[in-house]
Amino acid sequence: xxxxxxxxxxxxxxxxxxxxxxxxxxxxxxxxxxxxxxxxxxxxxxxxxxxxxxxxxxxxxxxxxxxxxxxxxxxxxxxxxxxxxxxxxxxxxxxxxxxxxxxxxxxxxxxxxxxxxxxxxxxxxxxxxxxxxxxxxxxxxxxxxxxxxxxxxxxxxx
Numbered sequence: 658x659x660x661x662x663x664x665x666x667x668x669x670x671x672x673x674x675x676x677x678x679x680x681x682x683x684x685x686x687x688x689x690x691x692x693x694x695x696x697x698x699x700x701x702x703x704x705x706x707x708x709x710x711x712x713x714x715x716x717x718x719x720x721x722x723x724x725x726x727x728x729x730x731x732x733x734x735x736x737x738x739x740x741x742x743x744x745x746x747x748x749x750x751x752x753x754x755x756x757x758x759x760x761x762x763x764x765x766x767x768x769x770x771x772x773x774x775x776x777x778x779x780x781x782x783x784x785x786x787x788x789x790x791x792x793x794x795x796x797x798x799x800x801x802x803x804x805x806x807x808x809x810x811x812x813x814x815x
Contacts, residue, residue, distance in 0.1 A: 661767065662729070663731055663732070668731045678715055678718060686712045686715055729766075742791050743812055747763070747764055748761060749813075750809070750810040767779075782800065786807070791812070795807065
């Protein structure tokens with residue numbers, strides 16, 4: 658597998674979740690399985706089956722997070738010398754040339770992307786159009802609704 662970029666904050670969130678799963682959730686489900694076993698017949702024990710299913714979910718998520726972190730390249734945008742260009746991790750203030758609407762986007766890794774929080778994946782069409790541009794440049798973005806022209810108003814590396 659190839660290395661995938663992730664922001665410092667994104668890596669911290671994954672590490673916190675991993676810690677929670679390993680130190681709190683895993684022991685709790687192991688205890689629930691032990692208690693369900695103590696009730697006797699496992700074939701018809703719904704508590705046991707639910708706990709085992711939960712255990713499978715937790716173990717799968719632990720493996721998933723460990724895999725993501727092992728193939729991640731953590732990018733600290735505050736230390737990158739971007740020379741005023743839009744790069745991975747940058748927060749970009751843009752204005753739609755047609756409507757005048759202003760928007761803010763942070764370019765993040767695929768697992769961190771969440772449009773509700775204005776975080777877009779570096780592989781999205783919007784991010785690909787913005788990356789490499791400077792303040793004052795106009796990026797041409799192909800969207801399902803047609804082509805949009807976004808002027809880059811400001812770039813922050815926070």
